[in-house]
Amino acid sequence: MTKLALWLALVPWAIAQTTPNFTGVWELNPAKSHPTRPDANMRIKIDQQGPDFGVTFRNVERGETQEESLKFAAGQESKNQMHGAPMTSHTEWDGATLVVRSVAVFSGKELRLNNRWSLSPDGNTLTFVERHQFGDSPEEEDTHVLDRRPGNSWEPSAPPKLAEEVYKNIQIMKGVPAPRLRLVMTNLTTWLGVRCDHCHVVNEFEKDDKPAKETARKMFKMVRTINQDNFPGTGPVTCWTCHRGQAKPQSLPPQQL
Numbered sequence: 001m002t003k004l005a006l007w008l009a010l011v012p013w014a015i016a017q018t019t020p021n022f023t024g025v026w027e028l029n030p031a032k033s034h035p036t037r038p039d040a041n042m043r044i045k046i047d048q049q050g051p052d053f054g055v056t057f058r059n060v061e062r063g064e065t066q067e068e069s070l071k072f073a074a075g076q077e078s079k080n081q082m083h084g085a086p087m088t089s090h091t092e093w094d095g096a097t098l099v100v101r102s103v104a105v106f107s108g109k110e111l112r113l114n115n116r117w118s119l120s121p122d123g124n125t126l127t128f129v130e131r132h133q134f135g136d137s138p139e140e141e142d143t144h145v146l147d148r149r150p151g152n153s154w155e156p157s158a159p160p161k162l163a164e165e166v167y168k169n170i171q172i173m174k175g176v177p178a179p180r181l182r183l184v185m186t187n188l189t190t191w192l193g194v195r196c197d198h199c200h201v202v203n204e205f206e207k208d209d210k211p212a213k214e215t216a217r218k219m220f221k222m223v224r225t226i227n228q229d230n231f232p233g234t235g236p237v238t239c240w241t242c243h244r245g246q247a248k249p250q251s252l253p254p255q256q257l
């Protein structure tokens, strides 16, 4: 073989080598991370198959385990929910570093994330540098250094807590998983074109002081009944069907109002 042919034969190997496999169970090393958070308890489980990444975060805060699973695909756009907010991500390899750029929208404000994942040469340390910028706040950077843990150290997921176990004043959403309640709340703002404070005393979400909250409860029951009585099994009617981004839906076409 000529030198050139040898080179060419090695090229595919060299390219394959530049995209490492992050599959495994990883635990935050708070001492090596920046900013250091000695009390932080975060683990990440990654399943990587070809371009597809399944990433599950588990955080323990004040004795409560919070879990969130995201899916990404290298070279593609992916849609996920982050803390109940819709998030769009673009994922690509930059050499041996996986770059995930995401925008999540929390009540109209954008959280922009630029995350870079890389593996140490021995494969036992995963570094995840997160640049985040929310609304008009200045950009910040966190470095999370994670150590590899045995694959069997990841316990199966506990079923999510129900809304009534987490929140204080649940009347109509009993039996709904708590993360789902947050998602519904975020959707309500879009469907009705309002903010949280239309229905809530902010930061005292359990209070029933605003009439719109009680109206919303009645509307949920109404929508349930409409669907059960007319569209069994499919449930196509939602708040959006009538509201279309307005607090008060139109009853007649505009020229007849």
Ligand code: HEC
Pocket: 107, 166, 167, 168, 169, 170, 171, 172, 173, 174, 185, 186, 188, 189, 192, 194, 195, 196, 197, 198, 199, 200, 205, 206, 212, 213, 214, 216, 217
């Ligand atoms: C259109 C009215 C409406 C809007 C807008 C709305 N909510 Fe709610 N929210 C409700 C209703 C109704 C309940 C009670 C559900 C029940 O009784 O099961 C509730 C319950 C909650 C609870 C549970 C409180 C507790 O402890 O019982 C939280 C938290 C919450 N909402 C957060 C939000 C957030 C955050 C937003 C904005 C992103 C929001 N909500 C927007 C109507 C609304």
Ligand code: HEC
Pocket: 188, 192, 212, 213, 215, 216, 217, 219, 220, 223, 237, 238, 239, 240, 241, 242, 243, 247, 248, 249
């Ligand atoms: C069948 C049509 C229809 C559907 C579906 C519907 N609504 Fe309504 N909603 C109305 C109408 C009509 C009004 C306005 C009544 C008025 O003019 O006083 C209204 C009013 C409201 C109001 C009071 C608005 C204000 O000024 O504060 C809230 C809150 C509300 N709806 C929440 C919801 C929620 C939440 C859902 C989904 C669970 C929903 N609605 C689904 C027809 C609908």
